[in-house]
Amino acid sequence: MKEEAEKVRRGVIAAVVRHAREALPTECCGLLLGDEGGVGEAVRTRNATDDPSRFVIDPADHIARRREARDRGLSVRGFYHSHPRSAAVPSATDREEAAYPGHLYLIVGLASDPPDLGLYQFDAGNFHQVPFVTVD
Template sequence: MGAAMIAEGIRTRQTVIDAMLAHARAALPEECCGLLLDCDGVIDEAIAATNVRHSPTRFEIDPRDHVAAIRKARATGRTVRAAYHSHPAGPPGPSATDAAEMGDPSLLYFIVSLQDPAAVHAFRWEGGNFSAVPIVPVP
């Protein structure tokens, strides 16, 4: 996915946004986490993962879940395009911990905040910082 495509926004199925919000609520009080699959430039599936940290302020995707998501993507002609996690009591922006523990810089990062109102925001890592990427919901 090129930089121009990201600048215009990341097309994301509304069902994926809804799934991330539901996962975040179900995981309370811990952070949830997972991976997002892309098909032809559209994020079309959220794959919930186990947070092996079991923490309300940190996450780490279970490596077995990560491998399973990669295998599913390959088997279905898709790619793992993004990771997501929640901030159960914080804003939908990257924290200092997120920056310090950022994993794969080639992935986009979606953050789900359960503050009122609940929201999902996307970011990319560039030049040592996160920058916002618009989410474009699609049916």
């Protein structure tokens, strides 16, 4: 696990919060693109479930967005999703369904205003909180 804070562009936070609000009452989801220097971009994907308490990144969107990122020289650093009525803490469902070790998981919790934001890394079956700073 990295010790230094992850750098996340301010625009990423704004885009994720906007998507989370538009997706209410369901969860939104998408990919976090960037490089070793940080997370520079959030791209939306459809949520393939209408269950309001989980998200499933639409597989076709996942493949297409991943390919576009690679073509632009960016990598998929991780994923984001929202919690419409709770805090930005990974749920039991999130833990059961997370499948990408080493990836970042950004959660936006809309239970509070301003929204709660939590960044985690998934490793060895668990989420570990990652400190982050927003950069321009």
